[in-house]
Amino acid sequence: MSIASETCPATAETDNAEPHKISRKWILLSAVLGSVIEWYDFYIFGTAAALVFGRLFFPATDPFVATISSLLTVTVGLFARPIGSILFGHFGDRIGRKSMLLLTLFLMGIPTALIGMLPTYQSVGVWAPIMLVALRIIQGLAIGGEWGGAVLLAVEHASHERKSVFGSLPQLGTPAGVLLSVGAFALATKMPEGEFVAWGWRLPFLASIALVAFGLAVRWKISESPEFIAAKRENKIHRVPIVELFRQRAKSVILTAGGKVGEVTMFYLITVYLLSYGTSVLGLPRAEILNIVVAGALLSVIMMPVWGYVGDRVGPKRIYLTGAILLAISAVPMFLLFETRSIWWIACAVLVPFGIIYPMMYGPQPSLYSAQFPPELRYSGVSLGVSLAGAVAGGLAPIVATSLVAASGTAVPVGVYLAAAALISTISVSLMIKPKA
Numbered sequence: 001m002s003i004a005s006e007t008c009p010a011t012a013e014t015d016n017a018e019p020h021k022i023s024r025k026w027i028l029l030s031a032v033l034g035s036v037i038e039w040y041d042f043y044i045f046g047t048a049a050a051l052v053f054g055r056l057f058f059p060a061t062d063p064f065v066a067t068i069s070s071l072l073t074v075t076v077g078l079f080a081r082p083i084g085s086i087l088f089g090h091f092g093d094r095i096g097r098k099s100m101l102l103l104t105l106f107l108m109g110i111p112t113a114l115i116g117m118l119p120t121y122q123s124v125g126v127w128a129p130i131m132l133v134a135l136r137i138i139q140g141l142a143i144g145g146e147w148g149g150a151v152l153l154a155v156e157h158a159s160h161e162r163k164s165v166f167g168s169l170p171q172l173g174t175p176a177g178v179l180l181s182v183g184a185f186a187l188a189t190k191m192p193e194g195e196f197v198a199w200g201w202r203l204p205f206l207a208s209i210a211l212v213a214f215g216l217a218v219r220w221k222i223s224e225s226p227e228f229i230a231a232k233r234e235n236k237i238h239r240v241p242i243v244e245l246f247r248q249r250a251k252s253v254i255l256t257a258g259g260k261v262g263e264v265t266m267f268y269l270i271t272v273y274l275l276s277y278g279t280s281v282l283g284l285p286r287a288e289i290l291n292i293v294v295a296g297a298l299l300s301v302i303m304m305p306v307w308g309y310v311g312d313r314v315g316p317k318r319i320y321l322t323g324a325i326l327l328a329i330s331a332v333p334m335f336l337l338f339e340t341r342s343i344w345w346i347a348c349a350v351l352v353p354f355g356i357i358y359p360m361m362y363g364p365q366p367s368l369y370s371a372q373f374p375p376e377l378r379y380s381g382v383s384l385g386v387s388l389a390g391a392v393a394g395g396l397a398p399i400v401a402t403s404l405v406a407a408s409g410t411a412v413p414v415g416v417y418l419a420a421a422a423l424i425s426t427i428s429v430s431l432m433i434k435p436k437a
Contacts, residue, residue: 024157024158024166026221026222027153027154027157027222027223028154028166028169028170029218030153030218030219030221030222031150031151031153031154031169031170031222032169032170032172032173033214033215033218034101034105034146034150034173034215034218034219035146035147035150035170035171035172035173035174035177036172036173036176036177036180037105037108037109037173037177037208037211037212037214037215038104038105038108038142038143038146038150038173038177038215039143039173039174039176039177039178040176040177040180040181040208040211041108041109041112041139041177041208041211041212042077042108042139042143042177043177043178043181043182043271044112044181044184044185044204044205044208045073045074045077045112045115045136045139046074046181046268046271046272047181047182047185047204047271047272047275048185048201048204048205049073049074049272050272050273050275050276050398051185051189051201051275051279051286052196052197052201053073053132054069055197056120056121056122056128056197056201057073057120057121057128057129057132058121058129059121059122068399068402069129072399073129073132073133073136074136074268074272074395074398075391075395075396075398075399076133076136076137076140076395077136077137077139077140077143077395078140078390078391078394078395079140079391079395080136080137080138080139080140080141080144081140081141081143081144081387081390081391082144082384082387082388082391083140083141083144084104084140084141084142084143084144084145084387085144085145085148085380085383085384085386085387086144086242086380086383086384087141087144087145088100088103088104088144088145088146088148088149088379088383089145089148089241089242089379089380089381089383089384090240090241090242090380092145092148092149092152092379092380092383093228093237093238093241093376093377093378093379093380094237094238094239094241096224096225096228097149097152097153097156097224097225097228097379098153098219098222098223098224098225100145100149100379101145101146101149101150101153101219101222102216102219102220103145104142104143104145104146104149105142105146105212105215105216105219106212106216107138107141107142108139108142108143108146108212109208109209109211109212109213109215110138110212111135111136111138111139111142112135112139112205112208112212113205113206113208113209113212114135115132115135115136115205116202116203116204116205116206116208117202117206118131118132118135144383144387145383147382147383147386147387148378148379148380148382148383148386149379149383150170150173151167151170151171151365151366151369151370151382152225152366152370152378152379152382153170153222153225154166154167154169154170154366155167155366155367155370156225156226156227156228156370156375156378157225157226160436161312162312163312163367163370163435164308164309164311164312164316164363164364164367164368165305165308165309165311165312166308166367167308167363167364167365167366167367167370168304168305168307168308168309168311168359168363168364168366168367169304169305169308170366171304171308171359171362171363171365171366172301172304172305174267174362175296175297175298175300175301175304175354175358175359176297176301178271178293178294178297179294179297179298179301181204182271182290182293182294182297183294184203184204184207185201185204185290186287186290186291186294188200188201188203188204189286189287189290190287225375227375227378228375228376230375231374231375231376236374236375236376237376238376238377241376241377241379241380242380242384244377245373245377245380245381245384248374248377249372249373249377249381252372252373252381252385252432252433253381253384253385253388254385254428255372255385255428255429255431255432256369256372256381256382256385256386256389256428256432257384257385257386257388257389257428258389258424258425258427258428259320259324259365259368259369259385259389259425259428259429259432260365260385260386260389260390260393260425261389261392261393261421261422261424261425261428262324262327262328262361262418262421262422262423262424262425262426263323263324263327263358263361263362263425264389264390264393264394264397265393265394265397265417265418265421265422266327266331266353266354266357266358266418266421266422267354267358267394268394268395268397268398269397269398269401269414269418270293270296270350270353270354271293271297272397272398273397273398273401273402273414274289274293274338274350275289275290275293276398276402277338277401277402277405277411278338278346281405282338282341283341284341284343284346288343289346292343292346292347292350292351293350293354295347295350295351295355296350296351296354296355297354297355298355299351299354299355299356300354300355300358300359300362302355303355303356303359303360303363304359304362304363305363306359306363307319307323307359307360307363307364308363308364308367311363311364311367311368315434315435316364316365316367316368316435317364317368317429317432317434317435319360319363319364320360320361320364320365320368320429321426321429321430322360323357323358323359323360323361324361324422324425324426324429325422325426326357326360327353327357327358327361327418327419327422327425328419328422328423328426329419330352330353330357331353331415331416331418331419331422332412332415332416332418332419333349333415334349334352334353334415334418335349335411335412335414335415335418336412336415337349338411339410339411339412361425366382367435368429368432368435369381369382369385369386370382371432371433371434371435371436372432372433393421400414400417401414401417404417
């Protein structure tokens with residue numbers, strides 16, 4: 001039977017359930033579209049931080065200080081993510097996945113649109129960066145609940161032999177969100193520089209209003225997870241899931257966080273730091289750097305379900321582990337190629353790690369991580385582990401990289417830094433529970 005024709009069991013047993021059967025095709029569509037929209041909203045901030053926020057919200061005589069201040073706003077959102085994962089994980093494990101996914105999409109969309117309307121430092125002074133950071137924190141809280149809910153919606157509706165490929169599909173939201181966000185800014189930067197800085201950068205943020213409205217309409221029709229329904233029917237739901245999580249599965253939280261360190265470090269080095277480094281340090285045209293990142297994201301979108309499919313055949317742990325090892329090996333050569341200042345070599349240095357190695361780790365991640373936790377603790381477990389790594393490893397990556405290059409005058413130490421992160425992932429994944437065959 002094809003994926004499109006399969007149906008989920010009726011879920012009238014919960015308040016969030018629909019009174020009729022809903023096709024798995026619709027479940028996947030809602031998970032993927034919602035994830036794309038949320039990550040688009042989250043990543044346009046990072047793109048804008050690398051390109052214009054330093055000038056508009058953090059004016060300083062020293063460009064290094066302005067860049068660091070701007071990139072720190074990206075970090076603030078990522079450090080809010082674990083708090084959001086605890087909050088939404090609590091209710092996602094108590095009342096269900098669906099309602100949390102509707103709420104996270106709404107909470108992501110409103111701040112994004114408001115960022116597009118913010119006055120700059122020149123207009124309101126210090127209130128401009130304060131408002132920017134406050135809205136970024138709300139975005140971080142929302143994304144902390146989005147990822148876990150979206151991937152669990154797909155994995156928990158899947159048959160056993162398709163959990164890896166089903167789980168890889170919402171993961172398309174990350175590279176597709178980058179593709180849309182960077183693509184939106186690539187179009188906006190075709191404006192004259194003065195117009196782009198004055199108002200053109202706002203357009204990608206304001207476009208979120210229509211995207212979120214569409215995403216909410218799609219997600220409203222989904223049914224609750226059958227595995228959550230079963231846990232609720234069997235009275236396995238905990239009053240305070242986060243307490244029980246650390247009582248039963250503290251090791252799993254640590255391993256899931258460690259497993260993500262490598263790929264999330266590489267992701268933010270490419271999608272945020274490279275935009276700043278390529279233009280301000282290497283002196284390369286902004287449009288060419290944006291095009292390289294877009295190409296890498298596009299290849300990642302193609303490869304994500306491919307590695308998810310392979311994960312169902314040979315095991316998601318094996319694919320993930322292979323990707324982590326390859327990332328550790330390629331990290332230093334990647335940054336040596338950046339130092340050539342050749343667009344073609346830089347393109348190779350992005351396309352291979354971001355387009356091929358990254359989806360090897362990110363695609364099978366939902367099915368592998370879901371297997372580390374029982375259904376009644378799963379939303380909290382996967383969300384917290386991933387959010388902790390996103391905050392510490394992903395959030396600090398652009399700042400660490402900027403500081404390493406400023407101190408050494410070369411990007412090679414950044415490659416060593418990424419290799420160490422990939423080694424942490426390799427060790428963590430090797431210690432994880434293997435999903436049942």
